[in-house]
Amino acid sequence: MTRARAAIILAAGQGTRMKSPLPKVLHPVGQRAMLDHAIDAAQGLGCERIVVVVGNHSPQVRAHVETRLGAGAVAVQDPPLGTGHAVRAAEQALAGFDGDVVVTYGDVPLLKAADIEPVFGGAGVTVIGFQARDPGAYGRLVIEGETLVAITEAKEASPEVLALTACNSGVMAAPADLLFPLLAQVTNDNAKGEYYLTDVVELARKAGHPTRAVFADEDAVMGVNAQAELAQAEALFQKVQRETFLAAGVTMSAPDTVHFAWDTQVGGGTVIEPFVVFGPGAVIEGGARIRSFSHIEGARVASGAEVGPYARLRPGADLAEGVKVGNFVEVKNVTMDKGAKANHLAYLGDGAVGAGANIGAGTIFCNYDGFNKARTHVGAGAFVGSNSSLVAPVTLGDGALIASGSVITEDVPADALAFGRARQTVKPGAAAVFRDKAAARKRAAKGV
Structure with a gap:
């Protein structure tokens, strides 16, 4: 029997790199707000509860969510203290929920329900990874057999881990009665003083819970943080649409x-x-x-x-x-x-x-x-x-x-x-008279 599903969509980022008065997650891809794409994906998964985490700095985002999903779908993160803290902000809105929770993002517009579906069905914590063309600063997924051993940030990784191309998308799923107790154990003992969602993987392993990774295409999990990336996401979206219609x-x-x-x-x-x-x-x-x-x-x-x-x-x-x-x-x-x-x-x-x-x-x-x-x-x-x-x-x-x-x-x-017009009148020779008079007035004005 399929367990109940809920989604937490993180949309509290300020998006300063967009340099736009429009909140980042409301920028459109395919003429639809990125946040709406994320909500569409959650609904496509059959999530009976959807909570969008917003910040007090973006009343437009809150209004957008309330218009589409109702006031009960809003959770506020204030102040912003990291992804783990953002997910905890949704805990009260999901009080009493008994099922699986997936955490997604309001600035990942190309991620579809079919891409997310494989995260469900596990007993522990599951993350979506991707094989990066250029891993760069992405967090690496250290996998042994069927087990996700660790998510290691690039700046903290050894040369061997940096050589890995399996990277973390940030999307994670776990049963609600596991996710929130684990988040309560996450600390902010790091350089940024923030609570990281990725710490849940290590905590789950230490507690003996299964941890695994499933994979999606890199383009599907692309996040948008700047105008150039928005344009790139739009280009990818259009490419898929064109290929779909040509094939049809x-x-x-x-x-x-x-x-x-x-x-x-x-x-x-x-x-x-x-x-x-x-x-x-x-x-x-x-x-x-x-x-x-x-x-x-x-x-x-x-x-x-x-x-x-x-x-x-x-x-x-x-x-x-x-x-x-x-x-x-x-x-x-x-x-x-x-x-x-x-x-x-x-x-x-x-x-x-x-x-x-x-x-x-x-x-x-x-x-x-x-x-x-x-x-x-x-x-x-x-x-x-x-x-x-x-x-x-x-x-x-x-x-x-x-x-x-x-x-x-x-x-x-x-x-x-x-007919609904004035009757036409024709005056023979009047055009020549008009031209002569107009020319005379023009010469007079020039003093000729």
Whole structure:
């Protein structure tokens, strides 16, 4: 029978190396806060209790956690006295919990539930290690057979230990009734005067408890402490996303130029041209075509639809089969039914466009009066001439025809033709008179 699981996510670091007013763990990877990636992983493991340890210096982090998980998921470390001290700060929040506890980090955005899963099932203490390409200053894992003998800091390691490439990720798991009693024995008798979580391994061994290491890929356990590392994490995230979509049958001629969000969905058979950016909430069904320099967020694009180039789909845009949204068209919170078109230079905000309707260049849905939003409904088969303004709330019936340059403020019945512009006046010869007068004024101004 699987034991209950809980997660403690350490997010109390000040992140001064980021040199940003935004707390470190709230910086995004794949357009999602790093802390949220850590919470996602904990939830993916089936953890029934999740506690995030925050510092008093970052009220934004606390608010973020409370919004997502509730106030009971917050533990405060104040002052910060090391990783062991941070884990102990979560002890009260887990009072009465009988199961396994895993300790993870809010600044390790690429670590997934599948990477963490192997730490569970042991009777003692388990840590996640990785084989480092350049071990450098990482703590080394000294392993004998199946036993993790020690975690040795690089500055304290012998030449033989420094030669090891097995390094400590910092992620650790143990039964709650073992972890917290061991942490109570950890001292701060070290150069920094801090309580180190890694001391738990030695204490567990001395008490006769099993200690072991499992391994994850180095990229998966990468921590982010500075902007350069954030950019590196983003690059690794995008690499995985691109490889995943290519393997699923998505065509990308220049995948390195396409950027995905953490939750982007793209069906096989879709073609994505170079320089496309997906924000959160984009769903692209198989067989769609996304052309270059388009930005899609919070929108659905059905099979056979075409977007771009240079198009923007904002949240609530819903494009049915065969819809075409062309260059320099922005769509927000509008449903476009099968075969509808807005080929260029239009803003469609808050409304619906019926099947087969055609929206001319320069058309605007005037959806905001400075106080409230209103909706525009364009019926099936309607034709809206170029440079028209549809002032919401307004409805165009099926098959309605709007003359170019019109400002439409009232509903238009089905199959009706609507004009909303001043009558054109032509004055023969007036252009020549105007030019002569303008030239004379210009000469006079120059004293000629």
